[in-house]
Amino acid sequence: xxxxxxxxxxxxxxxxxxxxxxxxxxxxxxxxxxxxxxxxxxxxxxxxxxxxxxxxxxxxxxxxxxxxxxxxxxxxxxxxxxxxxxxxxxxxxxxxxxxxx
Numbered sequence: 315x316x317x318x319x320x321x322x323x324x325x326x327x328x329x330x331x332x333x334x335x336x337x338x339x340x341x342x343x344x345x346x347x348x349x350x351x352x353x354x355x356x357x358x359x360x361x362x363x364x365x366x367x368x369x370x371x372x373x374x375x376x377x378x379x380x381x382x383x384x385x386x387x388x389x390x391x392x393x394x395x396x397x398x399x400x401x402x403x404x405x406x407x408x409x410x411x412x413x414x415x
Contacts, residue, residue, distance in 0.1 A: 329363075336404025338399055346384075351410045356383055359398055361410040368404035376400070 339351070348354050351361025360368065374381065375392035382388075395403075 320330035330401040330405030332402065332406045332409065335404070336397075336410075338403055339406055339410075343403075346387075351407055357384075361407050363407060365401075365404040365408050368407050369400055372400045372403065373397075 337379060343351075343360070346354070346357040347360045348357075350358060352357040371381070372392050375385070376395055377386045378389050378393075380386070380389070392400075
């Protein structure tokens with residue numbers, strides 16, 4: 315039954331630690347993407363995307379695949395990320411659609 319559910323809902327994020335994702339985001343991402351992940355200037359919005367989308371983007375940057383105007387910077391930032399850190403970031407960012415007061 316669990317396997318069936320995982321096949322139907324692959325973007326589950328089970329085991330992801332949103333709190334760890336938030337810490338990593340504050341350490342590595344906030345200066346370009348902003349406090350709420352809404353982006354600024356040439357840096358895109360990263361909050362509110364599905365886990366699978368964010369995970370795929372970060373993993374492809376980690377592999378050195380260029381995907382836009384700031385690819386070199388993103389490749390450098392994603393290189394050291396582990397799969398667990400990527401999962402945590404993706405889980406945090408999926409729900410990070412709030413406005414900072």
